[in-house]
Amino acid sequence: MAKIVRLSKEQRENLVAYLDGELDDLSARDIEQVLASSPVARHDVDMLSRTWDLVGELPGVSVTEEFTSKTLESIAASRGGAPLVDPDAISRNSRRALGLALSTLILGGAGVTGYLATNRWIPNEAEELLNDFEILTDLDKYREAGDIDTLRKLQEIREFNEADDDSR
């Protein structure tokens, strides 16, 4: 049967400090010897540890949404109602925001102008092809005819036109 060892007051205090890792090496070794020889001390340490774990079951608390604003307002009120956040920081931020907005506006304007310019004033290859579509479809005939004077003469010959209509 294991011998019941009574713990001194100091040793009892040290049990908790031992669990918390707050003992120096010498005292920790002393407690370990006590624990090795005393089932009562081992039971105590076990119960101290398990009941301590229970305390961790207490619910966590988060502040309500209004807490931060109310706190900052109370601080603002204490300094005469001025906003807590540095006014210089606000104006710096405002200037930064204004600069950013202007830059965005200028860049956006340049983009729109560029788009319109490329669409209206710079020749578009597809558009040119559409404009010349009629000429291109009869390009072989024009090449065969040789020059413009010959074509004009051919235009004047009615039979040529009719024959041309029949061939289409």
Add this chain to the structure above:
Amino acid sequence: MLRAKKGDDGAFTQLVTNYQDRLVGVLAHLVQDRQTAEDLAQEVFLKIYKARHGYEPTAKFSTYLFRIANNLASNRRRDRGRKREVNLPGAESGPLGARPAEQILAESSSLMPTRHFDRSEMQAVVQDALESLNDNQRMAVLLNKFEEMSYIDIAATLDLSVAAVKSLLSRARENLRVKLEPYVTQGHWTPQG
């Protein structure tokens, strides 16, 4: 805090948002009333703000914060105690109303079959055990458990010696053990992880 001391109010705002949950969490368990805890926390931040120019970083900021919180909470409890002496003699209930843990304890007497507690019931039991500690013991337990403060930091927060904190926590943990051991040994509660 050093930036706030130099006049950077944005830094102080950041300080409030960084510490508000921790502070209100500890105070809520200390005074057992959420609204009172928030009121106290506001007072703490206001006091720190007003004293910011004289702040000296001799300890961790959290130690400084909780030291002020503990002082304000002690004052509040003292004022409330005086009022209670006049107005509410012999009240059975705790500050949150009837204590559910008292009912739970009665139900779980030796005549009742052992039953498994749900989390909220066990929290009520633990809160009740915590309430049975004196103010210093309770604060030391909360700082040790939830702020993971070392004995040196707790000593600085409560304005005690490290040896006194060791003794304080030993007694507090022993009291908690006596209150909570039946729930552990009778299998009322198994942590859910």
